[in-house]
Amino acid sequence: MKQVDIFLSDITRLVLGQNPPIFLIEVIIRALVCFVLIIITLRLLGRRVASQYTLIELSAVITLAGTMGVPLLDDKRGLLPPVLIICGLLAIQHLFGHLSLRFRKLDRVLAGTERVALDDGRLRLETLRGTVLSREKLFSLLRGRGVQHLGQLSRVYIEPSGSLTLVWSDTPRPGLAIIPRYDQALITAMQDDNHYVCASCGKLTESKKEHHQPCRCCHGQDWLPASVSLED
Known part of the structure; x- marks a missing residue:
């Protein structure tokens, strides 16, 4: 469309575009067909896609969305090319699935591996840096799981999908x-x-001298009084 053909008062063009009104019925039909294809494709991709995405599965879903977006509103595009792309996507996904069952190393390359983010109440800062996960974001996720302080946990794993797996300690310390630091009343009530x-990694010390020295694990300079859990 040329610039001279554009008028803000052209309500018909703003609402219907350049297509005739009958195309709206075709859009509804295309949307229903695309919706059914997406449901069938996600069902065939497997239940894992419907819950937590790995990198491969997320790539498959993005490809699926991009494939469906073009023919949905473009009257010059047919529905056969998206169907062929989806068939190829399913074939590749199932091929990767079978190969992953046979070759463990390939599965780790395609899906990634879990990482230990916390070990016996102490953060592994190198893992957080490697996964580009900030301490505050991790703390927010842990608070959502009912954690009050790091001493309650034995392990925290970052799964390939990005979700967290918590292993609670049998003997919390x-x-x-x-x-959050602004909630000083609650922090004071938990204080031991x-x-x-260590304010950086959470390393625990009982020595009154050690907390005047840099942390042996992360070389942090700041120390805070430890915290204990409050009863429900």
Whole structure:
């Protein structure tokens, strides 16, 4: 469309575009067909796609969305090319699935591996850097799972899908509070003055001298009183 053909007062063009009104019925039909194809494709891709995405599965879903977007509103595009793309997508996905069952290393390359983000109440900062996960984002996710301080946890795994798996400690010990710092009343109520933790990684120490020195694990300079859990 040329610039001289564009008028803000042209309500018909703004609402219907350049296609005749009958094309709206075709759009509804195209949308229904695309919706059915997406449902069938996601069903054939497997249940994992419907829950948590791995990189391969996320790539498949993005490809599916891009494939369906073009023919949905373009009257010059047919529905056969998206069907062929979807068939190829399904074939590749199932091929990767069978190969992953036979070759464990290939599965790790395609899907990724889990990473340990916390070990016995102490953060592994190198894992957070490697997964581009900030401490505050991790703390937010842990608070959503009912965690008050890091001493409650034995392990935290970052799964290939990006979800967190928590292993609770059988013998909780004082740890670094993950309560927002502005909530000083709650932090004070949780405080244990007999123990200190590194403010960076959460390493626990009972030595009154050690918390005046850099942390041996992450070389952090700041120490805080440890925290204990509050009863429900």
